[in-house]
Amino acid sequence: MQRASLAPTAHIFVCANQRAEGDVLGPGCSEAGEALFNELKREVARRGALATLWVTKTHCLGICPKQGAACAIYPKQLIVTEAISNDAPRLVSLARGDKP
């Protein structure tokens, strides 16, 4: 094992888990997660923060909102649920610790 030479200062994990139709656990974050992931990537690029703020698409984070998507922000240890793509600027600000 070797330690990588780069690491982000913050990392947002976005659930885009998709379950089969009729699954008792619901459809998963699915399209909402995909849309949020894409918008977060655009927002991070717009702010020139690609090297320091990483955004990664994941499977289920265990929260499974009825609408929107779940995401986890580290090292802030924030779990956000029911997020939609319009929330991307605010989530990036939260991850970076920007002052409101």
Ligand code: FES
């Ligand atoms: S399906 Fe997204 S948190 Fe479970």
